[in-house]
Amino acid sequence: MFAVLQFPGSNDDRDMVFAMKSVLGADARLVWHKDAELPAGTQCVLLPGGFSYGDYLRCGAMARFSPIMAAVTRFAAAGGPVLGTCNGFQVLCEAGLLPGALLRNRDLAFVCAPAHLRVERVAAPFTSRATPGQVLRIPIKHGEGRYHVTPEKLARLEAANQVVLRYCTPAGDVTDAANPNGSIGNVAAVCNAAGNVMGLMPHPEHAVEALTGSTHGRVILGSLLDFLGSRR
Amino acid sequence: MSGATGVREPLVDQTLAREHGLSDEEWQRILEILGRTPSYSELGIFSVMWSEHCSYKSSRVHLRNLPTRGEHVLVGPGEGAGAVAIGDGLAVIFKIESHNHPSFIEPTQGAATGVGGILRDIFSMGARPIASLDSIRFGPLDDPKHRRLLEGVVHGIGGYGNSVGVPTVGGETGFHECYRGNILVNAFNLGLAPADGIFLGQASGVGNPVIYAGSKTGRDGIHGASLLASAEFDAESDAKRPTVQVGDPFTEKCLIEACLEAMRTGVIVGIQDMGAAGLTCSSFEMASRAETGIEMDLDCVPQRAANLSPYELLLSESQERMLLVTRAGEERQVLDIFERWDLDAVVVGRVTGDGRMRVHWHGQTVVDIPVDPVAANAPLYERKQRVPADLAARQKLDLASIEPEADPQAALAVLLDSPNLxxxxxxxxxxxxxxxxxxVIGPGGDAALVRVKREDGTPTRKAVAMSVDCNPRWCWLDPRAGTIAAVAESARNVACTGARPLALTNCLNFGNPEKPEIMWELAESIRGLGEAAEALGTPVISGNVSLYNETSGRAIFPTPTIAVVGLLDDVERHAVSHFEVAGLAILLLGETREELGGSEWLQLRRGLEAGLPPSVDLAHERRLQQLLAEGVASGLVRTAHDVSNGGLAVALAECGFTGPAGVRIGARVELADGIRPDALLFGESTGRVLVATGNPDALLERARAAAVPARRIGTTGGSRLVIRHAPLTVLASGGPAASEVTSLIDAEVANLEAIWARAIPRRLEQAG
Structure with missing residues (x-):
């Protein structure tokens, strides 16, 4: 079962449940931020986009202190898969479950647009359905999505194969012009050293139906589904 | 009712009433209603409730002639918003509202709270807001002040809308000299509710508790509606900044979820947003609709500032607040839900049966007035009207004296580079x-198209289309014709997705109604609105009037913003506004007449804003819209794009630009016609739509059967837009000779798109 966390300011929580449940046919349910434990049977935790607690201080800064995050931290430490999208990515960085931080976009403006992403790491549980170098078209929508680590840290992340997705051109070239927010190394997604926690700024839950623009989000969400299936 | 309320309050007399914007006649009326001099709080209540913004005292006599009923209409004007049934037990609830004055004074907060306010109008009726549109208008971008206003307003709309989880799926942005002293910010929202689960703002059931929920009350926004939105601007208007409210989208998001959850308990009997005039307006309106009274204790109201006076508590326009009435004894269920969302919710009063509003504070009665004379029987004015003295001069245009366009390609570039196009x-x-x-179709399309998903997350096959439109220049040249054209265009845009127009909402932005010329514009516009709504079968289910859009005596162009909403039964069958495939036939539906009056070309290439706007044939519009719906449903029409500002040349270029599918496609077009080529390319005749189809013969046949003029004008494909002209006289004599066909446009679509894409950014990048 997928546990989709619901902070009071989550916006994409219901969309994530829709993507997992109605489109991919998985069991997914909302889990309230004030709960101290994840529901029994939780196999994967999804932190959706939004503004968790209004985020007037800093995106995700308050959410890490919510009761449910202690349970998520334990779940991740035990090897459970945890995926944070957009605000969820920011929360995971604030909570120390992922390296780095997300700063205001380079041009200081919110951006909602389709993004092209080159797959840099093909591995369970997040990208097993992808092929190396595959270009995914998944939308972004954020004001604070500029991924930041020191260049040295980035080199270590790259060496450890922790960079999962990079912003690229439709042809797959990683260029500055294809970087929508100024992220270092065009990084759009990273995972932790163990590979069971990933954060990404793009929104796979908004790319699951051709009717609404793209189905490439299923590559990521479907990989998680495969992973859970393989462990059952 | 003496002044012994413990705070120092000013002496209430006629002078103070005037300062509150009340006329001497209105002051006399207050004395008659009460039989005594009002208390300070009471004076404040009368001034806001009888303000133009809250009472519609200048427009009501005209608005009541509008068609508001229809087979699908569930709730018409008078509530927070209107509601229309869309089948499957569902209803859409929508409205557009202005936040012009506050946005000019404080663009970011003004626009943000405009979005917040319209959202509350929608979810207070039990609907989850599913789509927002905005219509925003500014002065020229060479004015640094207006560059900052544009940036501020967009930041405000985005900052608020993005945080509450409601998509902004479309809108319009316009620029004109007439908005230099008064920008327009009109916010539209549409929500989805169960057709049998619509909530109204009614305080019914004597003895039922009245609950205040949401943000605490502060001193912000006092007299935003009465003094800011109901008077002209002048040099001192910036001093009114404290009357602008401050928005908190996080609280709004929680309020949406908490209210929708509370409504499912079944114990709420009435609910309304505390919008303009805050606690006062919401409580009076709720009591008035239910023909009841309310007794309220201001000491119970959650407060975020110390020592708030009763006057301030009653008139504050602090945002993100709701007033609810629940069944007596069952309020706990509702209070608990708000608590779960960490929102204040307290019982502040009871519904009474005596038709009076009684308000207590610190053990004193500070307000005791009958509800109906204040709310339902507010003053009503039949203001004087006069045709503007310069109207004939505005409308004068001798086309024969207008020099023909010598360089159509350069003209196209100028049009594409203009901020309006x-x-x-x-x-x-x-x-x-x-x-x-x-x-399904977001910003950049003719209309937005949003799939309908039930509250439990189950998708339906249905989708709702919506578009917001107005051509202010046309309305200035002829308010009635311009308004008819706005309704027709909005409905046509909706029809371009394949949807059938259902109903409309409107925001009437005008100058000072106390001037007979402005009142004439308003009355003419409302007349046109009624005619068009009737003819197109789109009743007016909600709306808003924003008057006094004037600074130092200069009014804006009449700007009746129209938003038509339509329904598409099968979302899989819809049309887009871009070419997506090469090799399709391009058809032009509708007729091009020699109409250049009020056009963008005339303004940009000849420096003239004059003439009569293009004529509108409403019967043709209805047939055209029907044809589009059938054409899309049968799969014949893949692309449909309304021909509007900038005419056919601009519309053809736009169809070729990179759309959501990520492709850019040229077209080869040959126009055979007897009218002057510049009118053919840039004239703005109404009732025209460009369509791309793989089966032109079948579509032409359908058009013939539907009595809609249609002709094949070209084919999609290639990287260039090529428009050639074959004068009709030549064709009639048996096909054009090669030498007689002239090339009007021959350009790389990529180059045209680059010009078009930079129109606004390049102006914002100017220094200053």
Whole structure:
């Protein structure tokens, strides 16, 4: 079962449940931020986009202190898969479950647009359905999505194969012009050293139906589904 | 009722009443209603309730002639918003509202709270807001003040809309000298509710508790409606900044979820947003609709500032607040839900049966007045009207004396580079248009198209289309004809997706109604609105009037913003506004007449804003819209794009630009016609739509059967837009000779798109 966390300011929580449940046919349910434990049977935790607690201080800064995050931290430490999208990515960085931080976009403006992403790491549980170098078209929508680590840290992340997705051109070239927010190394997604926690700024839950623009989000969400299936 | 309330309050007399914007006649009326001098709080209540903004005292006599009923209409004007049934037990609830004056004074907060206010109008009726549109208008972008206003307003709309989880799926952005002293910010929202689960703002059931929920009350926004929105601007208007409210989208998001959850308990009997005039307006309106009274204790109201006076508590326009009435004894269920969302919710009063509003504070009665004379029987004015003295001069245009366009290609570039016709992506890229996962056609299309998903997350096959439109120049040249054209265009845009127009909402932005010329414009516009709504079968189910859009005596152009909403039964069968495939036939539906009056070309190439706007044939419009719906449903029409500002040349270029599918496609077009070529390319005749189809013969046959003029004008494909002209006289004699066909446009679509894309960004990048 997928546990989709619901902070009071989550916006994409219901969309994530829709993507997992109605489109991919998985069991997914909302889990309230004030709960101290994840529901029994939780196999994967999804932190959706939004503004968790209004985020007037800093995106995700308050959410890490919510009761449910202690349970998520334990779940991740035990090897459970945890995926944070957009605000969820920011929360995971604030909570120390992922390296780095997300700063205001380079041009200081919110951006909602389709993004092209080159797959840099093909591995369970997040990208097993992808092929190396595959270009995914998944939308972004954020004001604070500029991924930041020191260049040295980035080199270590790259060496450890922790960079999962990079912003690229439709042809797959990683260029500055294809970087929508100024992220270092065009990084759009990273995972932790163990590979069971990933954060990404793009929104796979908004790319699951051709009717609404793209189905490439299923590559990521479907990989998680495969992973859970393989462990059952 | 003496002044012994413990705080120092000013002496209430006629002078103070005038300062509150009340006329001497209105002051006399207050004395008659009460039989005594009002208390300070009471004076404040009368002044806001009888303000133009809250009472519609200048427009009501005209508005009541509008068609508001229809087979699908569930709730018409008078509530927070109107509601229309869409089948499957569902209803859409929508409205558009202005936030012009506050946005000019404080663009970011003014626009943000405009979005917040319209959202509350929608979810207070039991609907989950599923789509927002905005119509925003500014002065010229060479004015640094207006560059900052544009940036501020977009930041405000985005900052609020993005945070509450409601997609902004479309809108319009316009620029004109007439908005230099008064910008327009009109916010539209549409929500989805169970058809049998619509909530109204009614305080019914004597003895039922009245609950205040949401943000605490502060001193912000006092007299925003009465003094700011109901008077002209002058040099001192900036001093009114404290009357602008401050928005908190996080609280709004929680309020949406808490209210929708509370409504499912079944114990809420009435609910309304505390919008303009705050606690006063909401409680009076709720009591008035239910023909009851309310007794309220201001000491119970959650407060975020110390020592708030009763006057301030009653008139504050602090945002994100709701007033609810629940069944007596069952209020706990509702209070608990708000608590779960960490929101204040307290019982502040009871419903009474005596038709009076009684308000207590610190053990004193500070307000005791009858509800109906204040709310339902507010003053009503039949203001004087006069045709503007310069109207004939505005409308005078001798086309024969207008020099023909010598360089059509250069003219096209100038049009595409103008801020009014150029790409608005700079604006809408800053809005979340995707949240909720139902956006089939987002910003940049003729109309937005949003799939309908039930509250439990189950998708339906239905989709709702919506578009917001107005051509202010046309309305200035002829308010009635211009308004008819706005309704027709909005409905046509909706029809271009394949949807059938259902109903409309409107925001009437005008100058000072106390001037007979402005009142004439308003009355003419409302007349046109009624005619068009009737003819197109789109009743007016909600709306808003914003008057006094004037600064130092200069009024804006009449700007009746129209938003038509339509329904598409099968979302899989819809049309887009871009070419997506090469080799399709391009058909032009409708007729091109020699109409250049009020056109963009005339203004940009000849420096003239004059003439009569293009004529509108409403019967043709209805047939055209029907044809589009059938054409899309049968799969014949893949692309449909309304021909509007900038005419056919601009419309053809736009169809070729990179759309959501990521492709850019040229076209080869040959226009055979007897009218002057510049009118053919840039004239703005109404009732025209460009369509791309793989089966032109079948579509032409359908058009013939539907009595809609249609002809094949070209084919999609290639990287260039090529428009050639074959004068009709030559064709009639048996096909044109090669030498007689002239090339009007021959340009790379990529180059045209680059000009169009930079129109707004390049102006914002100017220094200053």
């Amino acid at each position: 150029g790409s608005k992506a700079w604006v809408w890229r800053q809005y979340d248009s995707l949240v909720q996962g139902n956006t």
